[in-house]
Amino acid sequence: MAVYTHVTAEEITEFLKNYNEGEIISLKGIAEGVENTNYILQTTKASYILTLYEKRVNPDDLPFFLGLMDHLVKKGCNTAAPVRDRDGIILKTLCGRPAALISFLNGLSVNRPMANHCYQLGREMAKMHKAASDFGLSRGNALSVAGWQDLVLQCEDRADEVAVGLKDLLHDEMDFLKSHWPSDLPTGVIHADLFPDNVFFMGDELSGLIDYYFACNDILAYDVAISMNAWCFEADGAFNITKASRMLRGYVKERPLSDAEMSAMSILCRGASFRFLLSRLYDWLNQVEGALVKVKDPSEYINKLKFHRAVKSPSEYGLGI
Amino acid sequence: MAVYTHVTAEEITEFLKNYNEGEIISLKGIAEGVENTNYILQTTKASYILTLYEKRVNPDDLPFFLGLMDHLVKKGCNTAAPVRDRDGIILKTLCGRPAALISFLNGLSVNRPMANHCYQLGREMAKMHKAASDFGLSRGNALSVAGWQDLVLQCEDRADEVAVGLKDLLHDEMDFLKSHWPSDLPTGVIHADLFPDNVFFMGDELSGLIDYYFACNDILAYDVAISMNAWCFEADGAFNITKASRMLRGYVKERPLSDAEMSAMSILCRGASFRFLLSRLYDWLNQVEGALVKVKDPSEYINKLKFHRAVKSPSEYGLGI
Numbered sequence: 001m002a003v004y005t006h007v008t009a010e011e012i013t014e015f016l017k018n019y020n021e022g023e024i025i026s027l028k029g030i031a032e033g034v035e036n037t038n039y040i041l042q043t044t045k046a047s048y049i050l051t052l053y054e055k056r057v058n059p060d061d062l063p064f065f066l067g068l069m070d071h072l073v074k075k076g077c078n079t080a081a082p083v084r085d086r087d088g089i090i091l092k093t094l095c096g097r098p099a100a101l102i103s104f105l106n107g108l109s110v111n112r113p114m115a116n117h118c119y120q121l122g123r124e125m126a127k128m129h130k131a132a133s134d135f136g137l138s139r140g141n142a143l144s145v146a147g148w149q150d151l152v153l154q155c156e157d158r159a160d161e162v163a164v165g166l167k168d169l170l171h172d173e174m175d176f177l178k179s180h181w182p183s184d185l186p187t188g189v190i191h192a193d194l195f196p197d198n199v200f201f202m203g204d205e206l207s208g209l210i211d212y213y214f215a216c217n218d219i220l221a222y223d224v225a226i227s228m229n230a231w232c233f234e235a236d237g238a239f240n241i242t243k244a245s246r247m248l249r250g251y252v253k254e255r256p257l258s259d260a261e262m263s264a265m266s267i268l269c270r271g272a273s274f275r276f277l278l279s280r281l282y283d284w285l286n287q288v289e290g291a292l293v294k295v296k297d298p299s300e301y302i303n304k305l306k307f308h309r310a311v312k313s314p315s316e317y318g319l320g321i
Numbered sequence: 322m323a324v325y326t327h328v329t330a331e332e333i334t335e336f337l338k339n340y341n342e343g344e345i346i347s348l349k350g351i352a353e354g355v356e357n358t359n360y361i362l363q364t365t366k367a368s369y370i371l372t373l374y375e376k377r378v379n380p381d382d383l384p385f386f387l388g389l390m391d392h393l394v395k396k397g398c399n400t401a402a403p404v405r406d407r408d409g410i411i412l413k414t415l416c417g418r419p420a421a422l423i424s425f426l427n428g429l430s431v432n433r434p435m436a437n438h439c440y441q442l443g444r445e446m447a448k449m450h451k452a453a454s455d456f457g458l459s460r461g462n463a464l465s466v467a468g469w470q471d472l473v474l475q476c477e478d479r480a481d482e483v484a485v486g487l488k489d490l491l492h493d494e495m496d497f498l499k500s501h502w503p504s505d506l507p508t509g510v511i512h513a514d515l516f517p518d519n520v521f522f523m524g525d526e527l528s529g530l531i532d533y534y535f536a537c538n539d540i541l542a543y544d545v546a547i548s549m550n551a552w553c554f555e556a557d558g559a560f561n562i563t564k565a566s567r568m569l570r571g572y573v574k575e576r577p578l579s580d581a582e583m584s585a586m587s588i589l590c591r592g593a594s595f596r597f598l599l600s601r602l603y604d605w606l607n608q609v610e611g612a613l614v615k616v617k618d619p620s621e622y623i624n625k626l627k628f629h630r631a632v633k634s635p636s637e638y639g640l641g642i
Contacts, residue, residue: 010431023524106346108333
């Protein structure tokens with residue numbers, strides 16, 4: 001949470017001259033976004049998010065991310081929309097950085113998701129998967145099997161600093177996932193980071209999804225697995241089968257899951273928890289002194305991984321309920 | 322710049338039930354405010370700043386700060402206004418902290434103030450001084466002569482780490498200010514922190530003043546001296562007499578400065594630069610590792626102090642121009 005790049009009144013005033021979005025009323029840096037600088041911009045016309053992409057984002061990926069958001073909005077998804085300037089351009093430059101003006105999406109993220117929130121997320125995710133099926137660009141998932149292998153190599157020597165036995169667990173799981181990761185499931189564009197932070201609700205109604213900056217092409221059901229990890233465990237570590245069941249029910253209301261996808265749910269959930277375990281472990285072991293971003297505890301995902309390793313049947317995720 | 326206290330959707334929804342300010346649309350933590358947690362809150366009715374007062378603010382001072390803002394708005398000043406709940410209460414509790422809902426003030430702070438901005442600030446400051454003259458509460462200035470003496474004692478041993486000779490300068494200036502600080506000038510409520518960050522403009526028109534959390538009772542012309550230090554030096558350290566002259570002209574348009582006040586301008590400016598030199602020096606020498614707030618370089622104020630020490634006549638501040 002940080003403003004890495006300070007935009008002055010003069011710079012934003014000049015920038016806005018390229019748009020038909022009214023006169024500036026206010027610009028305030030917001031304490032959100034781990035990777036980028038974000039401002040709330042208010043003009044005489046509306047509110048917006050102004051995003052400046054910092055160095056952790058590959059500029060070559062921006063046409064994919066912004067193009068995807070634009071595509072989804074046009075297909076009727078509840079997603080913040082990139083705003084075009086007078087020349088129809090979305091991706092601009094501000095303060096020497098790639099930048100984009102994004103429509104402001106009303107709503108708040110929920111701190112403790114309930115089963116109803118999970119149901120709505122499932123539905124919205126499936127709608128998004130279907131809507132993205134004719135999106136013209138693609139982007140590989142750098143955090144899939146090959147990426148996990150790299151992270152294992154970078155973390156293994158110090159893994160036991162976080163939990164005794166973690167190094168062995170990483171190797172064991174990596175070996176399993178490498179040899180069992182499914183290759184025949186339906187793929188498409190996934191959000192890949194649908195944590196509660198990135199899903200807004202107005203009251204109890206889902207108002208939209210934000211932050212597509214991990215979106216990529218991968219197994220569609222893997223997106224469900226990521227969100228089951230993020231939404232369906234309680235604070236005490238217990239898996240809430242009711243929430244998982246509701247999420248799956250919401251999903252299949254819009255896009256049926258095949259028997260093959262359901263049968264693979266356990267390994268997809270293992271992969272999803274392994275992915276977040278590894279990235280959190282890497283960040284934990286490589287903390288930058290004085291960094292503005294709070295590092296998340298990786299051990300939460302050790303527990304989740306262990307849960308999925310013990311799952312014997314897809315019914316344990318509650319689809320039959 | 323930080324969000325110290327995280328307010329959940331559930332907590333803000335509950336909090337807003339006490340107000341007649343509509344239903345919540347959005348809540349985003351903003352990267353502003355050194356001492357407090359600030360959110361932009363949008364409801365179906367309007368935008369607001371929600372402030373949670375963190376431990377560096379003395380809760381006993383809050384009735385003064387919030388009461389002053391309320392008083393100034395009622396007298397027609399351009400200032401963000403505290404919002405009353407259904408029971409007429411301004412100072413509330415949220416997440417275990419004192420909290421207040423404040424109206425949203427449109428405008429942006431200027432990065433490089435021009436003479437016109439200085440003129441408008443002078444006028445608005447004088448209006449504020451007049452409007453506060455019948456405010457019922459008072460608050461001493463903890464950062465006046467006695468407070469400076471404390472800071473000198475806390476900083477002197479390590480002052481030369483910042484600049485060789487600084488310890489001697491601190492003692493010399495402290496001695497001078499102690500024996501010459503004026504005691505017969507008009508006093509009243511001053512803002513005491515009218516830096517460009519705290520003054521908003523819409524285009525080139527001043528739209529209002531914010532952040533009254535250093536406001537106190539002190540010499541009125543000392544407020545002018547603080548702002549001359551903050552607004553009238555160029556990035557290269559040169560004093561811009563045109564800007565100072567315009568600030569003074571703006572001020573006297575609303576509230577005349579007596580000969581005694583003008584004659585004291587040099588010592589008031591010395592005191593003002595000494596005060597910010599000392600607080601920045603203290604923060605510089607006592608940096609907290611991993612702190613979210615960037616510490617400001619004290620040496621800028623060494624240079625400003627030296628400028629004012631060399632001033633021979635109040636005309637050097639440009640009132641005669």
